[in-house]
Amino acid sequence: GENVEQHPSTLSVQEGDSAVIKCTYSDSASNYFPWYKQELGKRPQLIIDIRSNVGEKKDQRIAVTLNKTAKHFSLHITETQPEDSAVYFCAASGNTGNQFYFGTGTSLTVIP
Amino acid sequence: DSGVTQTPKHLITATGQRVTLRCSPRSGDLSVYWYQQSLDQGLQFLIQYYNGEERAKGNILERFSAQQFPDLHSELNLSSLELGDSALYFCASSAGWGYYEQFFGPGTRLTVL
Numbered sequence: 001g002e003n004v005e006q007h008p009s010t011l012s013v014q015e016g017d018s019a020v021i022k023c024t025y026s027d028s029a030s031n032y033f034p035w036y037k038q039e040l041g042k043r044p045q046l047i048i049d050i051r052s053n054v055g056e057k058k059d060q061r062i063a064v065t066l067n068k069t070a071k072h073f074s075l076h077i078t079e080t081q082p083e084d085s086a087v088y089f090c091a092a093s094g095n096t097g098n099q100f101y102f103g104t105g106t107s108l109t110v111i112p
Numbered sequence: 113d114s115g116v117t118q119t120p121k122h123l124i125t126a127t128g129q130r131v132t133l134r135c136s137p138r139s140g141d142l143s144v145y146w147y148q149q150s151l152d153q154g155l156q157f158l159i160q161y162y163n164g165e166e167r168a169k170g171n172i173l174e175r176f177s178a179q180q181f182p183d184l185h186s187e188l189n190l191s192s193l194e195l196g197d198s199a200l201y202f203c204a205s206s207a208g209w210g211y212y213e214q215f216f217g218p219g220t221r222l223t224v225l
Contacts (some may be wrong), residue, residue, distance in 0.1 A: 034213065043114065043202065043216040044155065089155060099168040100145075100214060104154040 002027040004092050006103025013080050014111050021106045023090035024072040030092040033066060033073045034100070039086045047088075048075070080110045115139065116205050116217035124223045130191040133220045137184055137205030143167070144186040145206075145214060146178055150199040161186055162208075193224045 003026040013019050023033075031052035036044035050057045050064045050073065057064050061080075066073040077084055087107050091100040115138035125131055137144050146158040157170035161180035172178075175193075180186040190197060200219045206212035 036216075043218050045114070045216070046213050049213065099157060099160055099170070100155075101157070102155040 002030055002092055002094070002101040004090060004101045004103045006090050006106060008106060009104065010107045010109075012109045012111060015080060015082060017080055019075075019077045019080055019084070019108055019110075021075045021088055021090070021108070022072060023074070023092075023103050024070075025092040025101070026071065027092070027094060028068075028071065029094045030101075032093040033064070034091050034093070035064060035075050036089045036091065036102075037086045038089065038105075044089060077108075080108075082110050082112050084108060085110045114215040114217065116203060116215050118201075118203050118217035118220050120220060121218065122221050122223075124225065125193060126225055127193055127195060129193050129224075130189065131193065131222065133188040133190070133201055133203075133222075135186045135188070135203030135205075135217055137186070137203075138215055140207065141205035141215070142184065142208050143206045143212070144180055144184070145204040146172075146186070146188050147202040147204065148199045149202060149219075150196075153199075155202070158188070190222070195224050198222055198224045 006023045034049035037047045038044040061078045063076040087105045089105050090103040117136045119134045142163045145160045147155045158172040159178050160168040178188045202219045203217045204214040206214045
């Protein structure tokens with residue numbers, strides 16, 4: 001089955017700096033890559049996603065890039081704010097049921 | 113609010129017991145997924161149902177079982193509970209098959225003493 005690895009496990013940045021989280025996946029058939037944000041004690045919520053026919057997608061301060069050849073994708077957060085502090089999960093999914101394989105999460109702390 | 117509801121919010125029980133967690137998907141969603149999140153751990157996929165049928169199985173123990181009913185709500189049954197089963201259990205729903213966002217419920221925190 002699919003195996004998703006996520007790095008780093010923890011990340012601290014100064015407010016205003018950029019944060020980058022990277023994920024790799026193993027199954028070349030995976031074609032949908034969502035990113036979820038989970039604040040402390042809350043449910044995971046989708047923040048951005050990308051499909052395999054797209055190399056990059058942006059939504060205000062958040063962007064995701066995908067390299068299908070290398071089987072890795074990354075989340076970029078620019079101009080970080082304290083409210084960006086949370087755990088971020090990447091996931092990969094194929095077209096055989098929408099089953100998500102999640103990475104182990106990155107705990108992001110934005111220092112004011 | 114994602115539109116996905118889970119009950120109960122908290123559950124405290126003893127080892128060896130059996131519990132049932134309930135999930136109601138968003139209106140119109142046909143797929144339901146169950147995940148386990150242990151302390152400081154990621155989201156472990158357990159099982160998926162689509163319109164009443166089991167469609168995918170992840171790392172679900174034999175002591176665990178689930179089903180999706182005709183009204184599309186789902187229940188996750190955990191039996192012969194062990195201390196290690198203490199975790200946050202999330203239910204998620206999506207509209208269907210393929211590239212669909214999964215909407216997560218608030219979770220049920222299970223504590224096994």
